[in-house]
Amino acid sequence: MFKRAVFPCLAGLLLAGAVSALAAAPGAPGLGAPLTPEVLAGIELTVLPTGEGLPAGRGSVAEGAALYQQHCQACHGAEGLGGMNGDLVGGVGSLATAAPKKTVTSYWPYATIAFDYIRRAMPYTAPGTLSADEVYAIVAYLLSRDGVVPKDAVLNAEGLAAVKMPNAEGFYPGE
Numbered sequence: 001m002f003k004r005a006v007f008p009c010l011a012g013l014l015l016a017g018a019v020s021a022l023a024a025a026p027g028a029p030g031l032g033a034p035l036t037p038e039v040l041a042g043i044e045l046t047v048l049p050t051g052e053g054l055p056a057g058r059g060s061v062a063e064g065a066a067l068y069q070q071h072c073q074a075c076h077g078a079e080g081l082g083g084m085n086g087d088l089v090g091g092v093g094s095l096a097t098a099a100p101k102k103t104v105t106s107y108w109p110y111a112t113i114a115f116d117y118i119r120r121a122m123p124y125t126a127p128g129t130l131s132a133d134e135v136y137a138i139v140a141y142l143l144s145r146d147g148v149v150p151k152d153a154v155l156n157a158e159g160l161a162a163v164k165m166p167n168a169e170g171f172y173p174g175e
Helices: 002-024 037-043 061-071 111-121 132-145 157-162
Strands: none
Touching: 061 132, 111 132, 111 157
């Protein structure tokens, strides 16, 4: 899973380097400016399972519940269940059964994955528009729904990286 996340980043860097080289070459068609370290830092969004790459911020379960209703409920249903785009919670302990239910809380081995995915891809109608505080809050809310974090939890980079997910031991290198 981690390898899949690295490939697009490397491909983007190679493409940016090629465009920069073309732009700087004599007689080049003027395709843009070289990518500076400052610009790259602003678009680098990789979050590792250890929490490296998580931004500053914080969010509570209560804040997340309100934000979930505003940004997520239409696609994922009330409280993370029953939506047209699938459940986000429930199914903990079901993966080894005849009817496994893959959700954020039952399947993903690291809570940081939820932050990374939501920050990049959600809400569906406006991906990447949520602030770090809003993403922390929504993740706190989702994790609280299955008791992964307490109902009064407030998550930040350190706290999110420390969360032990129910399926943390369900993934093995080489699979």
